[in-house]
Amino acid sequence: MAIRINGAEVQAPGDARVSLLDFLREHLHLTGTKVGCNQGACGACTVIIDGERVLSCLTLAAQADGRSVTTIEGLSADGALNPLQVAFIEHDGFQCGYCTPGQICAATAMLQEIERGMPSYVTADLAAERATLTAQEIRERMSGNLCRCGAHNGIVEAIMQVATERAA
Amino acid sequence: MTRVQNVVVESVKTVLGWVPAQWLPGGTPDPLIGRSAAIGRQASRLDGPQKVSGQARFAAEVPMEGLSYAAFVHSPVTRARIARLETQAAEAAPGVILVMTHRNMPRISPLALISITDLSAVGNSSLPILQDENVRYNGQVVAVVVAETQEQADHAAALIEIDYDTVPAKTHFEDAKARARTPASVLIDKNHVTVGNAERELTQAAHRVDAVYRTPGHNHNAIELHAVTVAWQDGSLIVHDATQMIAPSAGALAKVFGLKKEQVRVLSPFVGGGFGGKGLWDHQILAIAAARLTGRPLRLMLSREGVYRIIGGRTPTEQRVAIGANTEGRFTALVHTGYSIMLPYGACPEQYTSSARALYSAKSVEIVQHHVDLDIVPNTYMRAPGESVGTFALESAVDELAHQMGIDPIELRRRNEPERHPISGAPFSQRALITAYAEGARRFGWEHRSAEPGTRRDGEWRIGMGCATGSFPYARMPSTNVRITLKRDGSAIVACSAQEMGMGTSTVQVQHAADRLGLPVDMITFEMGDSSLPASAMAGGSSQTASIAGAILAATDKLTGELLRLAGNDSPVAGLRTGDVRLTDQGVASLEEPWRHESYRSILDRAQRDEVSITAAGSAPLEMLKFAMNSSSAVFCELRVSDVTGEVRIDRLLGSFDCGTILNPKTAASQFKGGMIMGIGLALTEETLFDERSGRIMNATLADYHVPSHLDVPDIEVIWTGIPDPRSPLGARGIGEIGITGVAAAIANAVFNATGKRIRELPITLDKLL
Amino acid sequence: MIPLAYHRASSADEAIHLAGAPGARLLGGGTNLIDLMRKGVEQVSDLVDVTALSSSIEESDDGGLMIGAAARNSAVAAHPLVRSRYPLLSRAILAGASAQIRNMATVGGNLMQRTRCVYFNDAAGSRCNKRAPGSGCDARGGFNRYHAILGASPHCVATNPSDMSVALAALDARIHVSSASGTRIIALGDFHRLPGERPDIETVLEPSEIITAIEIPPSAVAANSTYRKVRDRASYAFALVSVAAGLTLRDGVVEDVRIGFGGVAPKPWRALRAEAALRGQPATESAFMAAAATELADAVPLSGNGFKIDLAQRTLAAVLTELSGDRR
Structure with missing residues (x-):
């Protein structure tokens, strides 16, 4: 399986602790998604998974495996x-x-x-x-x-x- | 500040009182006042496309080869000595590169505290940073872990074992009041001001109010977490920081690490909100020290909890305001005194009596602030330090007096409007608060307010209106430099190290430079956010726009001279001097004979120059000492209070501002509204929960510290007088902070009007209204 | 977070098997658990993602509703049957957290979410009997504005933060659970425990059991129902007090009534005493206030939450008055 991010398929990270947010920012350098609290309290990390808005800070990258993620970079x-x-x-x-x-x-x-x-x-x-x-x-x-x-x-x-x- | 500084400032002011106004900067009004083209236009932010597409790059987003990640361990106790420190498990954990504690942290020079007199002194705390085994406040960093990934660093940090020998700590505000200190000065003001005998006047006054108002601690809560990406390269230091003090930080870091100034470069082109909180604190220094030990580039982002633990917020205050008035409603006594936290190792005195010094004329005055000392992370400047919470107390008291006397609160303020600065006696450079009130009241529909509290209803909701005055002083920072480079193609680059935290600095300064240089806006580029550019001061005190404007003005004068020199004798402007010309229509023109004009392109062509570049500093901001330069505002609020639950909902909020020239109505309105929205939080929801038993902040999250959500924010209306200040560059005064002032009082006064309940302790939570 | 293995269960049996490992926990939306793992409150070595299990929302044979445990909160709130037949449930869910979190959180996870007590959440610096049994309770003499006035114990005064569960309590929902040894059904009112001497044990769910579905019986009274949440911020904040209620009247007299309180107790609080006091009584504001007072007669305020007694009564009376509406 793979994570589809703004249309491109990428492999989920090896370390299961990596959040989708950190995966986007630190692994893929898609830094448009922001870190405001890392605890689900501010919405700065909002991305769209399979059409639904979710918080990427409380989503493990592994949870997004097999799903389609759209970030701010994918909107323009x-x-x-x-x-x-x-x-x-x-x-x-x-x-x-x-x-x-x-x-x-x-x-x-x-x-x-x-x-x-x-x-x-x-x-x-x-x-x-x-x-x-x-x-x-x-x-x-x-x-x-x-x-x-x-x-x-x-x-x-x-x-x-x-x-x-x-x-x- | 010391007593010596008091004397110096006072004597400078005295001398300046004798100097004719036209000798001073701003003495002759800026010629751009009244003949601007780009200034005053609705312009969208130039960095908008980058920001809405996620392309604007913040400090924690700079890519680097071989990057490592840091995590902090914070002390959970308040005062202690580390008795046992076990780091082996952490050091052995996967991916760990370094565990840094006081044992191996490099020895560094102490950080100089923020000071009015030394602009490279920008420390918020003078406590040692991981230099010894002592814990001095709850949350202090006691260990740093550096690893290959953030997950590894965070995990290893949890493996460090520390035993503390705790000692008693000062954590109770009420107890500490008994040992309060009374400083000689508060920022550049003499602290204790006595005019007449206010206490005696108070007892003899026909009408008086005398009450204590309390405001809790607050945290800035910029949405961007504090972060740095740092790298040492051949002994030099590159710091990508989220900071509102780029050049001063570079200077201070050079001193701390024993480097030459040129060896430190701080970059911060975008800052995700500052509000006073994005200064120089322990985390940058710890990250830099750790990167030096590992020899690897390093990224550090504080956790949200970490921000609360090691970045100070606004102090709580306890303020007494007493006003005596005669039967005509003229103030015979004005007393504003109180207590707030100011640590021996901190830098911010929270000047909450500032507004009482500037807003009203009174026969007698008693003003003094007392400083309370606790063992905590130092409190610091937060949006409108002083005025934000000071106006809550003062303007609530004025409303209380108006109600007691049966006078409209706006009328009461009008009767006590001063003609000169009430304390210094200096003339106001410009002041139209009463106009702001009149226009605001008309626009708001103030006449529909019922003077009798608790008389308007809509179902379970009681409805009320309130108003209050906001106030903030003008400031222009010395030592602000800009470089203007005029190219042969007629375009210009304006550059300085200034910071962008959302104020729209580059947008407005491009508009300014366009008018100043006589160029279209699309021919001007503004470069900022880098300490390698000409140094500008920190973004603080709502001063950045005026400070840069002053520097651009000075640089333009020098540039004009240089252009005339280059133009030589074969030019239409030959023989003219700087004072005889102005820059207009993409060139230099005679003031007297405007047809005598030569374009920049033509001048540079003939001189065979690709560009001409000038760096200049703004003049010393002596206008601040000669004149009383204060912005003010009239804030109006209409709200509902539930009879069932005590919940407060703001329906309407209007700010009517008197802040000089408004340079860009679009971004200015946003700044005003932003301040007012922070004022809603100040009034209704925000409170840092400091557990006095432990000395620990307990709501170190955005879930438990309630900044306003979308549903808390109504449509806000903002208007302004727009009357230029003849003593400031462009006629403008700062607008970044005044928005928050007066709002909490306007809301509290509206709550009183709705319910008849006077709430003197913020935030106005529903339990206080049940 | 400690090093972690992530598994995705494709069936309830697989989830039960995987969750049996020491250090394993079930993962729904993760909106609470991931945060607690990051804070060091929860130590988890194996996460078993159960979001691929049943998330269906279907009418049951008796005309009630059967909701798969993996159904997202937002899906339940938006479901036409929930909106028309159980508006209090739809509103309760919509009052919780934010749209993003409701899109992530599952109903099974929502039932299992843990308290938001700031001392519970502060693993590094505070004492908490729920997090570390026997360590003490710093909330009792500290910041306890959000804490319980009903059902607390000397060991723990924390509240259950769920909005959804308050509505489910009023609806007599039943929780279907499975384990290797079979299945059982637990009444929602019995699912959450009061803290007593073991605040660390929050539900009657056995470690070997997983929640598979929530069943809501048909309810005539739910057709006229609502949820009101009182909080410190207009939105995106936990409840100080919330009320889920349904009411039917006949000739101005209370025929049936269901009431749940949130924000006041360690569990979603079914107000059975108030309900009993109201049945057969005229639907007047004074009767509502009196019934609310009956329910709160045993309330014990802490240093910072005494206002909740009054607030809970007023809110309940206002909600019932609203539900009386023109049916009175």
């Missing part, structure tokens, strides 16, 4: 920024830029979750097939990604813009 094909990345720049959805890859990976998967009908804690009507995308919905769904510079407003605006454009 051939160096062209995707609409969400462009919107983050336009709305100044970051300052230092450190939590940003995690925010963007999380937002990417989150928009798909909403399309699939995933509710959130602030969704008023659980029976509704699909939650109405409000700023409050985005905030709750993005709360697993901490930002210390305080770019929250810009992040929510950027996500809202992309979601609105897609719906149009």
Whole structure:
């Protein structure tokens, strides 16, 4: 088996202790995925595995064997920024830029979750097939990604813009 | 600072009082004020594409051949002597290259503490670093393991066995107050200020409030962990660091390791958040020492817990604020005193009385700070040290007085607005707080506030509004240098060692240089983040923008002279002197006769030069001493408090700022909002849990220390007066820290308005409102 | 972390066999276990990944629900049957942790997650009877805001942090477990132990047993149900107090009611006393408050969590009032 990372297959590391996060950063030099706490409390290490956003710090690389991992490096094909990345720049959805890859990976998967009908804690009507995308919905769904510079407003605006454009 | 420094600063201020303003830097307003093109534009961050694509490279991400990894062992006890230290199992563990303890750590020179007078003194702690068997605070590093992989280093670190002979430690704030010290000065201010007899005035005042306010310890919690990647190469040292003090760190590290300044290069092009926490601490020095012993490049990233253990945060404070007022609401007495931690081996005095010195005119004043000494990791500067927590106390008290008197709190502030600096008597360079209040109140809809607490409701939620003043002094650092290189193709490179932690420094300085040099922004490159570039000061005190701007201004003057010299006698600008011309339209032009203009390209062509390069330092920042230069803000908050659970939810937050010229509205608004969001955390959720029984921080995780999450942050509105400061470069004052100030008080005041409950101890957790 | 072997079990039998090795532990999403291994709280030499075992969510023959232990938390919360028939369970899961963690965590793992007591988590510097039996409890005189007011013992005052389990307790869920010697079903209320003198033993699960499924019986009362979580941060924080409740009324009188409390006890706390006090009573706020007071009559506050007694009562009364809604 192998881990598929941004489309390329790589062998899992020999040391089973190696987290997916360290595997990406130290073994593969894919340093776009960030380390904020290494304990599942900040979301900076968010990557997408088989379409779902997860924390790479609490995932052993071995657990990703046979699965498909997308990192921030895999979101902008051939160096062209995707609409969400462009919107983050336009709305100044970051300052230092450190939590940003995690925010963007999380937002990417989150928009798909909403399309699939995933509710959130602030969704008023659980029976509704699909939650109405409000700023409050985005905030709750993005709360697993901490930002210390305080770019929250810009992040929510950027996500809202992309979601609105897609719906149009 | 010492009493001697007090005398020096005071006498400089006195002398400057006699010097005509135009003799001083900033005496003549910067000519760019009012004729800018790029400045003031909404510009997106130049480093945006790198940051959103994961390409921006941070300190722990620099690849190196033969890299090794380090892990720390922290002391779990507070004061002790190491009685037994067993490292054999660790040394024998797979992949281990080195175990470094006090036994084999190289002897190093002590680190000089951060000081106002020596800019290469940037230490946060003067304690010995792994130089002896003594433990002086809980969490101190007692061993370093270096291995081939991080996993091996972490595992081996757990194999080290240490027995400690513990001795009693000072860990109780309340007990330590009895032995508090009263320093002569707090930063550059004289500590103890007495005007009249405030205590007597207080007893005789028609109205008075007198209360004690408490704020807990805080940690910066930048999302990027502190990290270094270091390499020794032929006796020279390369340090890829996450630091907000690049050049000063390089200088300090050279001293610590006995090297020449040129032998140390510190690089830090991107810093994943600083907020005062990314300075020079033990970890860089330990990593460098370990790499010297192994002869291998080394990467060290602190664990999140490690950051709490060895990087100090903000001290807790206990502040008394008392205000007396006459029947017209004029302050007859203003008292602001208190206690905070300041260690003999630490550097940050947390100047929480700073705002009380600058904001109000009062007939009598009593201000003094007392320093408490504990056995802990030294507290340090954290976003708006002093003002962040000081304004909570002061501005809560003003609100309490307004309520007691039945006066609108904005009106009460208006009645006590000073005409000159209340303590020094110096003229304000520019101050429009009352305008900021008026515009903020209108925009916010302050008139909809009910003066009577507890009268607005929405279901289970009580609704309230509050406001408070924020405040932060202007600063410009001496010894900030830049190099401007003008190329023959008409492009320019501006370079200095400055740091980027998210402030948007390069974006704004490119805008600045474009206007200063008369070039389009896309012809300017800004290089920074490397100590091999002309040295700039640390990023602190919201000073970086003004400091670099001042240096660019100085370098431009020198560059203009050089261009005129190169232009020679065959130029349209021949015969003109520096003061007769300005740089505009990609060249030099006469001020009097603007048609006399020659382009840079033409001048360099004729002089057969590929480039002209000038390095200059900004002028001494004497304007800070001559004038009272203070930014201020009016912060408005509307929130809900659950009648059922006591939970607080912020619905609206507005900041109305008076900070001089706003250079880039987009990045400035982000800076203001970022500070205000940290203010939400300060008000509602943040607290470092220091267990006084053990001297140990117990919530050393981002799960247990609650920085605001997305759902805690409402849409925030930010406006500004935009009135230029005639005494500062570009008319700008710093904006990085003022955002956090005033917010906690605005929230506490809104909580009072919603519930009738006055909370004087942060954070305002739900149990206090049940 | 100590050196480690990773195995992926393809069947329950294989998992049972592998997990029998000394130092072996089952691995679900790893959101708790990996963190504890890194902190040195857990010493594990063999990880047995059980996420390939059953993760199906299906209606059972009696109209209830059968959830494979490997089902991800987010999958359960999003399942149409859970949302329509057991909204309290959906909401409880959605109140927990973050979207990323809910995508990783399994329901079996969620049942097994350990306390977030800061002294338990501090292997290097604190005493904890749960982590190191007999070493003492630093939480009792320390930071115990998040700690128990019900069901604690002199040896341990830690709370169970699971949101999901609170809803499952209110729903009378049953846990299916397997071992080499067979299978058995454990009522959720019996699954977690109170600490007593052995806070290190948190569940009745034997070391040789693994959780294979969670069964939720059909529940009319669950159709009108919700979960409210009270915490220090608006999102992504553990509960100070949480309430899972379902309520049916007839003519303004409580016909049936189910109540679970989170954040107040070492286990998900089924409020049987409050339920008994309410059945047949008029659905009024005062009746709700009185029932809540009955449940909390034996509450014992610690130095830093006395407010929880009041908070738990108010929150329960508010939740039941909300559920009474226009059905009153």
